Amino acid sequence: MKTTNKQKIALITGITGQDGAYLSELLLSKGYMVHGIKRRTSLFNTSRIDHLYQDPHSENCNFKLHFGDMTDSMNLTKIIMETQPDEIYNLAAMSHVKVSFDIPEYTANADGIGTLRLLEAVRLLGMEKKTKIYQASTSELYGLVQAVPQSETTAFYPRSPYAVAKMYAYWITVNYREAYGMFACNGILFNHESPLRGETFVTRKITRAVSKIVLGLQSVLYMGNLNARRDWGHAKDYVEAMYLILQQDKPSDFVIATGITTKVRDFITLAFAETGFHLRFEGEGVEEVGVLDSIDYEIAEAVLGALQFKVEVGDVLVKIDEAYFRPTEVDLLIGDPSKSNNELGWYPKYNLESLIKEMVHSDITLFKRDIELLNSGFSVLLQEE
Ligand code: NDP
Ligand code: GDR
Numbered sequence: 001m002k003t004t005n006k007q008k009i010a011l012i013t014g015i016t017g018q019d020g021a022y023l024s025e026l027l028l029s030k031g032y033m034v035h036g037i038k039r040r041t042s043l044f045n046t047s048r049i050d051h052l053y054q055d056p057h058s059e060n061c062n063f064k065l066h067f068g069d070m071t072d073s074m075n076l077t078k079i080i081m082e083t084q085p086d087e088i089y090n091l092a093a094m095s096h097v098k099v100s101f102d103i104p105e106y107t108a109n110a111d112g113i114g115t116l117r118l119l120e121a122v123r124l125l126g127m128e129k130k131t132k133i134y135q136a137s138t139s140e141l142y143g144l145v146q147a148v149p150q151s152e153t154t155a156f157y158p159r160s161p162y163a164v165a166k167m168y169a170y171w172i173t174v175n176y177r178e179a180y181g182m183f184a185c186n187g188i189l190f191n192h193e194s195p196l197r198g199e200t201f202v203t204r205k206i207t208r209a210v211s212k213i214v215l216g217l218q219s220v221l222y223m224g225n226l227n228a229r230r231d232w233g234h235a236k237d238y239v240e241a242m243y244l245i246l247q248q249d250k251p252s253d254f255v256i257a258t259g260i261t262t263k264v265r266d267f268i269t270l271a272f273a274e275t276g277f278h279l280r281f282e283g284e285g286v287e288e289v290g291v292l293d294s295i296d297y298e299i300a301e302a303v304l305g306a307l308q309f310k311v312e313v314g315d316v317l318v319k320i321d322e323a324y325f326r327p328t329e330v331d332l333l334i335g336d337p338s339k340s341n342n343e344l345g346w347y348p349k350y351n352l353e354s355l356i357k358e359m360v361h362s363d364i365t366l367f368k369r370d371i372e373l374l375n376s377g378f379s380v381l382l383q384e385e
Contacts, residue, residue: 010081011035013070013118014091018196019136021048023089023239028052028062028314030243035083037068037092048196070114077121080131085267087246090118093166096200097140100162102379108165115169121182128182132246135173137186138166139231139257139333149336152188152255159328174253183251187242190257190335193355194235195362202264203232203359210271211363213317215371216310221317224324226265226281226288228305229332231257234350236356244344257335258348259342265290267356268318274360276300279317290318339367 010027014020015036027034038046046053047067054061066083068075068091080088093111095102098352100107115135122131142150143159170186177184197204205221212218233256241256265281268290272279276299277289292315300309309315340346350358370380 007031007033007163009033009035009083009085010087010088010089011037011080012086012091013037013068014088014093014136014199015065016045016048017091017095018048018194018198018235019091019192019242020238021052021196022194022235023091023242024049024052024063026239026243032062034063035079035085036063036065037079038065038362039069040067049261060118069137070110070117073121076117077125077278079213080118080121081125082125084127085131087132087134088118089136089246090115090123090169091136093136094162096198097160097162097330098324100160100165101327104161104248107161108168110165111162112165112168114138114170116172119182122182123180124174127320128176128180130175132183132251133173133176133185133247135169135184136242136252137164137170137173137188139188139190139255139335140330141167141170141188142333143330144328145332148332148336149257150255150260151336152253152339159330160326163330177251183246185251186253187238187247188253188255189238189241189333190231190255190333192233192238192256195242195359195360197359198243202230202365203267203356204363206268206271207359208367209355210275210277210360211367213276213311214272214275214304214309215364215367217367217371219311219317220319221268221290222319222321222324223268224321224326225329226263226268226320227331228264228329229261229334231259231261231335232352232355233258233348234355236347237350238279241340241344241346244340244346248343252343254340254344255335256346257337258338258351259335259337259379261332261334262350262352270356271360272317274357275303275364277317279309281318286320286322288320289316291315292317297302303361319379320367 209221276296
Protein backbone atom coordinates (compact mmCIF):
# COMPACT_ATOMS: atom_id res chain seq x y z
CA MET A 1 0.00 0.00 0.00
CA LYS A 2 1.33 3.42 -0.95
CA THR A 3 0.37 6.81 0.45
CA THR A 4 1.49 9.85 -1.47
CA ASN A 5 3.41 12.60 0.34
CA LYS A 6 0.51 14.86 1.02
CA GLN A 7 -2.22 12.28 1.18
CA LYS A 8 -4.12 12.68 4.42
CA ILE A 9 -4.84 9.60 6.50
CA ALA A 10 -8.11 9.17 8.34
CA LEU A 11 -9.12 6.49 10.81
CA ILE A 12 -12.85 5.96 11.27
CA THR A 13 -14.23 3.95 14.16
CA GLY A 14 -17.79 2.77 13.51
CA ILE A 15 -17.08 2.68 9.77
CA THR A 16 -19.74 0.02 9.19
CA GLY A 17 -22.50 2.28 10.56
CA GLN A 18 -24.68 4.83 8.78
CA ASP A 19 -22.34 7.78 9.31
CA GLY A 20 -19.19 5.72 8.77
CA ALA A 21 -20.39 4.82 5.28
CA TYR A 22 -21.21 8.40 4.23
CA LEU A 23 -18.04 9.80 5.83
CA SER A 24 -15.89 7.20 4.05
CA GLU A 25 -17.40 8.21 0.72
CA LEU A 26 -16.74 11.88 1.48
CA LEU A 27 -13.12 11.42 2.57
CA LEU A 28 -12.30 9.11 -0.34
CA SER A 29 -13.71 11.73 -2.70
CA LYS A 30 -11.29 14.21 -1.13
CA GLY A 31 -8.32 11.93 -1.77
CA TYR A 32 -7.84 10.56 1.76
CA MET A 33 -6.42 7.20 2.68
CA VAL A 34 -9.26 5.83 4.81
CA HIS A 35 -8.75 3.22 7.50
CA GLY A 36 -11.72 1.83 9.36
CA ILE A 37 -12.31 -0.31 12.41
CA LYS A 38 -14.89 -3.07 12.07
CA ARG A 39 -15.99 -5.60 14.64
CA ARG A 40 -15.65 -9.29 14.19
CA THR A 41 -19.17 -10.65 13.69
CA SER A 42 -20.46 -14.08 12.78
CA LEU A 43 -22.19 -12.65 9.71
CA PHE A 44 -20.81 -9.94 7.40
CA ASN A 45 -21.49 -6.45 8.79
CA THR A 46 -20.06 -4.40 5.92
CA SER A 47 -23.09 -4.07 3.63
CA ARG A 48 -23.07 -0.26 3.91
CA ILE A 49 -19.46 -0.01 2.71
CA ASP A 50 -19.06 -3.02 0.42
CA HIS A 51 -19.17 -0.72 -2.62
CA LEU A 52 -16.03 1.03 -1.29
CA TYR A 53 -13.99 -2.16 -0.93
CA GLN A 54 -10.56 -2.07 -2.58
CA ASP A 55 -8.14 -4.93 -3.00
CA PRO A 56 -5.66 -4.50 -0.12
CA HIS A 57 -2.94 -6.00 -2.33
CA SER A 58 -3.29 -3.17 -4.82
CA GLU A 59 -0.66 -0.41 -4.67
CA ASN A 60 -3.33 2.25 -4.91
CA CYS A 61 -5.55 0.90 -2.17
CA ASN A 62 -7.06 3.86 -0.29
CA PHE A 63 -9.55 2.00 1.87
CA LYS A 64 -8.59 -0.54 4.48
CA LEU A 65 -10.51 -2.22 7.29
CA HIS A 66 -9.03 -3.48 10.57
CA PHE A 67 -10.67 -5.73 13.12
CA GLY A 68 -11.13 -3.94 16.41
CA ASP A 69 -13.38 -2.93 19.25
CA MET A 70 -13.82 0.16 21.41
CA THR A 71 -13.57 -2.06 24.49
CA ASP A 72 -10.02 -3.19 23.65
CA SER A 73 -7.30 -0.62 24.45
CA MET A 74 -4.40 -2.62 23.09
CA ASN A 75 -6.14 -3.19 19.81
CA LEU A 76 -6.97 0.54 19.43
CA THR A 77 -3.40 1.52 20.29
CA LYS A 78 -2.00 -0.92 17.76
CA ILE A 79 -4.26 0.28 14.96
CA ILE A 80 -3.45 3.95 15.65
CA MET A 81 0.27 3.17 15.79
CA GLU A 82 0.14 1.26 12.51
CA THR A 83 -2.07 3.66 10.59
CA GLN A 84 -0.60 6.97 11.90
CA PRO A 85 -3.79 8.91 11.20
CA ASP A 86 -3.91 12.69 10.72
CA GLU A 87 -7.58 12.59 11.68
CA ILE A 88 -9.58 10.16 13.79
CA TYR A 89 -13.37 10.18 13.57
CA ASN A 90 -14.76 8.35 16.59
CA LEU A 91 -18.17 7.22 15.37
CA ALA A 92 -18.26 3.80 17.05
CA ALA A 93 -20.94 3.42 19.68
CA MET A 94 -23.81 1.32 20.93
CA SER A 95 -26.03 4.04 19.51
CA HIS A 96 -29.58 2.91 20.34
CA VAL A 97 -31.07 4.91 23.21
CA LYS A 98 -33.78 2.38 24.13
CA VAL A 99 -31.34 -0.56 23.99
CA SER A 100 -28.96 1.31 26.32
CA PHE A 101 -31.47 0.74 29.13
CA ASP A 102 -31.04 -3.01 28.53
CA ILE A 103 -27.22 -3.00 28.29
CA PRO A 104 -26.14 0.05 30.33
CA GLU A 105 -22.76 -1.28 31.44
CA TYR A 106 -21.70 -2.27 27.93
CA THR A 107 -22.91 1.10 26.64
CA ALA A 108 -20.81 2.95 29.23
CA ASN A 109 -17.80 0.84 28.32
CA ALA A 110 -18.01 1.21 24.54
CA ASP A 111 -19.39 4.76 24.28
CA GLY A 112 -17.80 6.38 27.34
CA ILE A 113 -14.58 4.59 28.25
CA GLY A 114 -14.07 3.69 24.58
CA THR A 115 -13.56 7.38 23.84
CA LEU A 116 -11.05 7.65 26.67
CA ARG A 117 -9.17 4.64 25.27
CA LEU A 118 -8.84 6.36 21.92
CA LEU A 119 -7.69 9.70 23.35
CA GLU A 120 -5.24 8.05 25.70
CA ALA A 121 -3.82 5.86 22.92
CA VAL A 122 -3.09 8.97 20.84
CA ARG A 123 -1.46 10.64 23.86
CA LEU A 124 0.63 7.65 24.90
CA LEU A 125 1.86 7.23 21.33
CA GLY A 126 3.05 10.84 21.41
CA MET A 127 0.69 11.75 18.57
CA GLU A 128 -1.26 14.42 20.45
CA LYS A 129 0.10 17.23 18.29
CA LYS A 130 -0.27 15.29 15.01
CA THR A 131 -3.65 13.62 15.19
CA LYS A 132 -6.94 15.52 15.24
CA ILE A 133 -9.90 13.80 16.86
CA TYR A 134 -13.60 14.14 16.13
CA GLN A 135 -15.95 12.84 18.82
CA ALA A 136 -19.50 11.90 17.81
CA SER A 137 -21.43 13.73 20.50
CA THR A 138 -25.17 13.96 20.48
CA SER A 139 -28.24 16.08 21.09
CA GLU A 140 -29.27 13.37 23.59
CA LEU A 141 -26.94 15.22 26.00
CA TYR A 142 -29.64 17.91 26.34
CA GLY A 143 -32.20 15.33 27.48
CA LEU A 144 -34.72 16.91 29.80
CA VAL A 145 -35.46 20.28 28.25
CA GLN A 146 -33.60 23.14 29.92
CA ALA A 147 -33.95 25.68 27.11
CA VAL A 148 -34.71 25.76 23.38
CA PRO A 149 -33.32 25.96 20.82
CA GLN A 150 -30.35 23.99 22.16
CA SER A 151 -26.93 25.48 21.43
CA GLU A 152 -23.30 24.86 22.46
CA THR A 153 -23.98 26.71 25.75
CA THR A 154 -27.23 24.98 26.75
CA ALA A 155 -26.97 22.89 29.94
CA PHE A 156 -26.92 19.10 29.60
CA TYR A 157 -29.38 16.78 31.39
CA PRO A 158 -28.91 13.27 29.95
CA ARG A 159 -31.90 10.92 30.19
CA SER A 160 -30.55 7.47 29.28
CA PRO A 161 -27.50 5.27 29.92
CA TYR A 162 -26.52 6.08 26.32
CA ALA A 163 -26.67 9.82 26.92
CA VAL A 164 -24.79 9.55 30.23
CA ALA A 165 -22.03 7.54 28.54
CA LYS A 166 -21.87 10.11 25.76
CA MET A 167 -21.69 12.86 28.38
CA TYR A 168 -18.51 11.27 29.75
CA ALA A 169 -17.15 11.04 26.20
CA TYR A 170 -18.00 14.71 25.59
CA TRP A 171 -16.18 15.96 28.69
CA ILE A 172 -13.15 13.68 28.37
CA THR A 173 -12.72 15.05 24.84
CA VAL A 174 -12.86 18.62 26.17
CA ASN A 175 -10.49 17.67 28.99
CA TYR A 176 -7.85 16.16 26.68
CA ARG A 177 -8.05 19.28 24.53
CA GLU A 178 -7.48 21.54 27.53
CA ALA A 179 -5.00 19.34 29.41
CA TYR A 180 -2.78 18.20 26.53
CA GLY A 181 -3.47 20.75 23.80
CA MET A 182 -4.99 18.11 21.56
CA PHE A 183 -7.05 19.07 18.53
CA ALA A 184 -10.06 17.19 19.90
CA CYS A 185 -13.58 18.37 19.03
CA ASN A 186 -17.17 17.42 19.75
CA GLY A 187 -19.77 17.55 17.03
CA ILE A 188 -23.07 17.75 18.91
CA LEU A 189 -25.16 16.27 16.15
CA PHE A 190 -28.93 16.21 16.22
CA ASN A 191 -30.75 13.21 14.72
CA HIS A 192 -29.73 12.48 11.17
CA GLU A 193 -31.22 9.82 8.98
CA SER A 194 -30.92 8.30 5.51
CA PRO A 195 -31.73 5.15 3.54
CA LEU A 196 -28.73 3.63 5.39
CA ARG A 197 -30.22 4.31 8.84
CA GLY A 198 -30.41 1.29 11.17
CA GLU A 199 -33.78 -0.42 10.85
CA THR A 200 -34.84 0.05 14.49
CA PHE A 201 -34.44 3.83 14.68
CA VAL A 202 -37.80 5.52 14.39
CA THR A 203 -37.51 7.10 10.93
CA ARG A 204 -36.29 3.96 9.20
CA LYS A 205 -38.75 1.81 11.12
CA ILE A 206 -41.48 4.09 9.76
CA THR A 207 -40.28 4.23 6.14
CA ARG A 208 -39.81 0.45 6.07
CA ALA A 209 -43.26 -0.16 7.56
CA VAL A 210 -44.92 2.32 5.20
CA SER A 211 -43.29 0.54 2.26
CA LYS A 212 -44.32 -2.89 3.50
CA ILE A 213 -47.88 -1.80 4.29
CA VAL A 214 -48.50 -0.18 0.92
CA LEU A 215 -46.95 -3.20 -0.84
CA GLY A 216 -49.19 -5.56 1.15
CA LEU A 217 -46.39 -7.17 3.20
CA GLN A 218 -47.43 -5.85 6.63
CA SER A 219 -50.74 -4.78 8.12
CA VAL A 220 -49.98 -2.56 11.14
CA LEU A 221 -47.11 -0.36 12.34
CA TYR A 222 -46.68 -0.54 16.13
CA MET A 223 -45.16 2.60 17.64
CA GLY A 224 -44.10 4.13 20.94
CA ASN A 225 -44.30 7.82 21.87
CA LEU A 226 -45.80 9.72 18.93
CA ASN A 227 -45.43 13.09 20.65
CA ALA A 228 -41.63 13.13 20.84
CA ARG A 229 -40.15 15.89 18.71
CA ARG A 230 -36.86 15.63 16.88
CA ASP A 231 -34.72 17.91 14.72
CA TRP A 232 -34.13 15.55 11.77
CA GLY A 233 -31.51 16.07 9.06
CA HIS A 234 -29.80 13.92 6.42
CA ALA A 235 -26.62 11.99 7.35
CA LYS A 236 -24.99 13.00 4.07
CA ASP A 237 -25.12 16.67 5.12
CA TYR A 238 -23.96 15.89 8.66
CA VAL A 239 -20.77 14.05 7.72
CA GLU A 240 -19.72 17.18 5.79
CA ALA A 241 -19.91 19.02 9.11
CA MET A 242 -17.70 16.39 10.81
CA TYR A 243 -15.06 16.95 8.17
CA LEU A 244 -15.30 20.74 8.42
CA ILE A 245 -14.95 20.65 12.21
CA LEU A 246 -11.50 19.08 11.86
CA GLN A 247 -10.39 21.56 9.15
CA GLN A 248 -10.67 24.66 11.40
CA ASP A 249 -7.67 26.59 12.74
CA LYS A 250 -8.70 25.98 16.34
CA PRO A 251 -10.44 23.01 17.94
CA SER A 252 -13.96 23.70 19.17
CA ASP A 253 -17.35 22.08 19.73
CA PHE A 254 -20.26 22.58 17.32
CA VAL A 255 -24.00 21.95 17.25
CA ILE A 256 -25.11 20.47 13.92
CA ALA A 257 -28.86 20.70 13.37
CA THR A 258 -31.51 22.05 11.00
CA GLY A 259 -33.29 24.25 13.55
CA ILE A 260 -36.65 22.66 12.71
CA THR A 261 -38.43 20.16 14.93
CA THR A 262 -41.14 17.65 13.98
CA LYS A 263 -43.31 15.22 15.93
CA VAL A 264 -42.94 11.48 15.33
CA ARG A 265 -46.66 11.41 14.44
CA ASP A 266 -46.10 13.98 11.66
CA PHE A 267 -43.14 12.03 10.29
CA ILE A 268 -45.47 9.02 9.94
CA THR A 269 -48.12 11.11 8.18
CA LEU A 270 -45.57 12.58 5.77
CA ALA A 271 -44.05 9.18 5.01
CA PHE A 272 -47.44 7.62 4.17
CA ALA A 273 -48.38 10.70 2.10
CA GLU A 274 -45.29 10.10 -0.03
CA THR A 275 -47.06 6.99 -1.35
CA GLY A 276 -50.45 8.66 -1.74
CA PHE A 277 -51.88 7.23 1.51
CA HIS A 278 -53.42 9.86 3.81
CA LEU A 279 -53.74 9.09 7.51
CA ARG A 280 -55.74 10.63 10.33
CA PHE A 281 -54.98 9.99 14.00
CA GLU A 282 -57.79 9.28 16.48
CA GLY A 283 -57.92 8.50 20.20
CA GLU A 284 -55.68 9.37 23.11
CA GLY A 285 -52.53 7.92 24.69
CA VAL A 286 -52.06 4.18 24.25
CA GLU A 287 -55.49 4.02 22.54
CA GLU A 288 -54.38 6.33 19.74
CA VAL A 289 -54.55 4.85 16.24
CA GLY A 290 -53.65 5.97 12.75
CA VAL A 291 -56.50 5.35 10.32
CA LEU A 292 -56.28 5.36 6.52
CA ASP A 293 -58.40 8.40 5.60
CA SER A 294 -58.02 8.47 1.82
CA ILE A 295 -55.84 7.28 -1.04
CA ASP A 296 -54.54 9.49 -3.83
CA TYR A 297 -54.58 6.81 -6.52
CA GLU A 298 -52.54 8.82 -8.99
CA ILE A 299 -49.61 9.11 -6.55
CA ALA A 300 -50.04 5.53 -5.30
CA GLU A 301 -49.97 4.15 -8.83
CA ALA A 302 -46.93 6.22 -9.75
CA VAL A 303 -45.04 4.96 -6.70
CA LEU A 304 -46.24 1.38 -6.53
CA GLY A 305 -47.07 0.59 -10.12
CA ALA A 306 -50.15 -1.50 -9.23
CA LEU A 307 -53.47 -0.79 -7.58
CA GLN A 308 -54.07 -4.12 -5.85
CA PHE A 309 -53.85 -2.75 -2.31
CA LYS A 310 -54.60 -5.06 0.56
CA VAL A 311 -55.61 -2.11 2.76
CA GLU A 312 -58.79 -0.05 2.50
CA VAL A 313 -59.89 3.39 3.60
CA GLY A 314 -60.91 3.07 7.28
CA ASP A 315 -58.26 0.46 8.12
CA VAL A 316 -56.12 1.02 11.22
CA LEU A 317 -52.52 1.17 10.04
CA VAL A 318 -50.79 2.52 13.17
CA LYS A 319 -51.21 1.35 16.76
CA ILE A 320 -49.38 2.04 20.02
CA ASP A 321 -47.33 -0.65 21.77
CA GLU A 322 -46.11 0.44 25.20
CA ALA A 323 -43.06 -1.80 24.78
CA TYR A 324 -41.56 0.99 22.70
CA PHE A 325 -41.89 3.61 25.46
CA ARG A 326 -38.66 4.53 27.25
CA PRO A 327 -38.25 4.66 31.04
CA THR A 328 -37.18 8.30 30.64
CA GLU A 329 -37.89 10.14 27.39
CA VAL A 330 -36.37 13.10 25.61
CA ASP A 331 -39.45 15.08 24.59
CA LEU A 332 -38.15 17.96 22.54
CA LEU A 333 -34.99 18.53 20.53
CA ILE A 334 -34.47 21.57 18.37
CA GLY A 335 -30.94 22.70 17.62
CA ASP A 336 -29.50 26.15 17.09
CA PRO A 337 -26.98 25.75 14.24
CA SER A 338 -25.85 29.44 14.25
CA LYS A 339 -22.25 28.68 15.26
CA SER A 340 -21.78 26.02 12.57
CA ASN A 341 -23.50 28.27 9.99
CA ASN A 342 -21.23 31.20 10.84
CA GLU A 343 -17.91 29.52 11.60
CA LEU A 344 -17.99 26.38 9.45
CA GLY A 345 -20.15 27.81 6.66
CA TRP A 346 -22.21 24.65 7.06
CA TYR A 347 -25.80 24.53 5.84
CA PRO A 348 -27.82 21.38 5.11
CA LYS A 349 -28.84 20.70 1.51
CA TYR A 350 -31.70 18.36 2.41
CA ASN A 351 -34.94 19.28 4.19
CA LEU A 352 -37.37 16.94 5.93
CA GLU A 353 -39.46 16.45 2.77
CA SER A 354 -36.51 15.47 0.56
CA LEU A 355 -35.16 13.23 3.34
CA ILE A 356 -38.46 11.37 3.71
CA LYS A 357 -38.88 11.10 -0.05
CA GLU A 358 -35.45 9.50 -0.44
CA MET A 359 -35.98 7.08 2.46
CA VAL A 360 -39.47 5.95 1.42
CA HIS A 361 -38.54 5.44 -2.23
CA SER A 362 -35.39 3.57 -1.27
CA ASP A 363 -37.33 1.19 0.99
CA ILE A 364 -40.04 0.65 -1.61
CA THR A 365 -37.34 -0.32 -4.12
CA LEU A 366 -35.81 -2.74 -1.58
CA PHE A 367 -39.12 -4.46 -0.81
CA LYS A 368 -40.15 -4.63 -4.47
CA ARG A 369 -36.89 -6.47 -5.08
CA ASP A 370 -37.71 -8.83 -2.19
CA ILE A 371 -41.12 -9.52 -3.70
CA GLU A 372 -39.51 -10.32 -7.04
CA LEU A 373 -37.08 -12.67 -5.30
CA LEU A 374 -39.94 -14.35 -3.46
CA ASN A 375 -41.89 -14.76 -6.69
CA SER A 376 -38.82 -16.36 -8.26
CA GLY A 377 -38.70 -18.98 -5.53
CA PHE A 378 -36.00 -17.52 -3.28
CA SER A 379 -36.63 -17.35 0.46
CA VAL A 380 -36.70 -13.81 1.81
CA LEU A 381 -37.28 -12.70 5.39
CA LEU A 382 -40.41 -10.57 5.27
CA GLN A 383 -41.97 -11.08 8.67
CA GLU A 384 -43.74 -8.21 10.42
CA GLU A 385 -41.67 -6.18 12.88
P1 NDP B 1 -24.73 3.27 13.87
O1 NDP B 1 -25.41 2.58 14.99
O2 NDP B 1 -25.31 3.16 12.49
O3 NDP B 1 -23.20 2.80 13.78
C1 NDP B 1 -22.46 2.57 14.94
C2 NDP B 1 -21.14 1.97 14.54
O4 NDP B 1 -20.37 1.68 15.73
C3 NDP B 1 -21.23 0.64 13.78
O5 NDP B 1 -20.19 0.59 12.83
C4 NDP B 1 -21.00 -0.38 14.86
O6 NDP B 1 -20.53 -1.60 14.39
C5 NDP B 1 -19.94 0.33 15.66
N1 NDP B 1 -19.77 -0.18 17.02
C6 NDP B 1 -20.69 -0.38 17.96
N2 NDP B 1 -20.14 -0.84 19.09
C7 NDP B 1 -18.80 -0.94 18.85
C8 NDP B 1 -17.69 -1.38 19.59
N3 NDP B 1 -17.81 -1.80 20.84
N4 NDP B 1 -16.46 -1.35 19.02
C9 NDP B 1 -16.32 -0.95 17.74
N5 NDP B 1 -17.33 -0.53 16.97
C10 NDP B 1 -18.57 -0.54 17.52
O7 NDP B 1 -24.62 4.81 14.29
P2 NDP B 1 -24.62 6.12 13.38
O8 NDP B 1 -23.77 5.91 12.21
O9 NDP B 1 -26.02 6.59 13.21
O10 NDP B 1 -23.94 7.16 14.38
C11 NDP B 1 -22.52 7.32 14.42
C12 NDP B 1 -22.11 7.91 15.77
O11 NDP B 1 -22.75 9.17 15.95
C13 NDP B 1 -22.52 7.06 16.97
O12 NDP B 1 -21.50 7.22 17.93
C14 NDP B 1 -23.79 7.69 17.47
O13 NDP B 1 -23.95 7.47 18.85
C15 NDP B 1 -23.53 9.15 17.16
N6 NDP B 1 -24.68 9.98 16.86
C16 NDP B 1 -25.58 9.59 15.92
C17 NDP B 1 -26.63 10.41 15.57
C18 NDP B 1 -27.63 10.02 14.56
O14 NDP B 1 -28.71 10.64 14.53
N7 NDP B 1 -27.35 9.07 13.68
C19 NDP B 1 -26.79 11.75 16.23
C20 NDP B 1 -25.73 12.06 17.18
C21 NDP B 1 -24.74 11.20 17.46
P3 NDP B 1 -21.52 -2.75 13.81
O15 NDP B 1 -21.87 -2.32 12.40
O16 NDP B 1 -20.72 -3.98 13.89
O17 NDP B 1 -22.73 -2.75 14.70
P1 GDR C 1 -33.17 8.78 19.32
O1 GDR C 1 -33.69 8.07 18.00
O2 GDR C 1 -33.58 8.08 20.54
O3 GDR C 1 -33.53 10.23 19.19
O4 GDR C 1 -31.59 8.58 19.16
P2 GDR C 1 -34.88 7.06 17.71
O5 GDR C 1 -35.12 7.16 16.26
O6 GDR C 1 -34.65 5.72 18.29
O7 GDR C 1 -36.13 7.71 18.52
C1 GDR C 1 -36.61 9.01 18.23
C2 GDR C 1 -37.90 9.25 19.00
O8 GDR C 1 -38.93 8.42 18.47
C3 GDR C 1 -39.67 7.86 19.56
N1 GDR C 1 -40.34 6.62 19.15
C4 GDR C 1 -39.71 5.51 18.74
N2 GDR C 1 -38.39 5.22 18.58
C5 GDR C 1 -38.06 3.99 18.13
N3 GDR C 1 -36.76 3.71 17.92
N4 GDR C 1 -39.00 3.04 17.86
C6 GDR C 1 -40.34 3.28 18.02
O9 GDR C 1 -41.17 2.41 17.76
C7 GDR C 1 -40.72 4.58 18.47
N5 GDR C 1 -41.91 5.17 18.71
C8 GDR C 1 -41.65 6.40 19.12
C9 GDR C 1 -38.63 7.64 20.63
O10 GDR C 1 -39.23 7.44 21.90
C10 GDR C 1 -37.81 8.91 20.50
O11 GDR C 1 -38.41 9.94 21.23
C11 GDR C 1 -30.95 8.74 17.90
C12 GDR C 1 -29.73 7.80 17.88
O12 GDR C 1 -29.17 7.83 16.59
C13 GDR C 1 -28.68 8.27 18.87
O13 GDR C 1 -27.50 7.49 18.70
C14 GDR C 1 -28.36 9.73 18.61
O14 GDR C 1 -27.42 10.19 19.55
C15 GDR C 1 -29.63 10.56 18.69
O15 GDR C 1 -30.55 10.08 17.73
C16 GDR C 1 -29.37 12.03 18.38
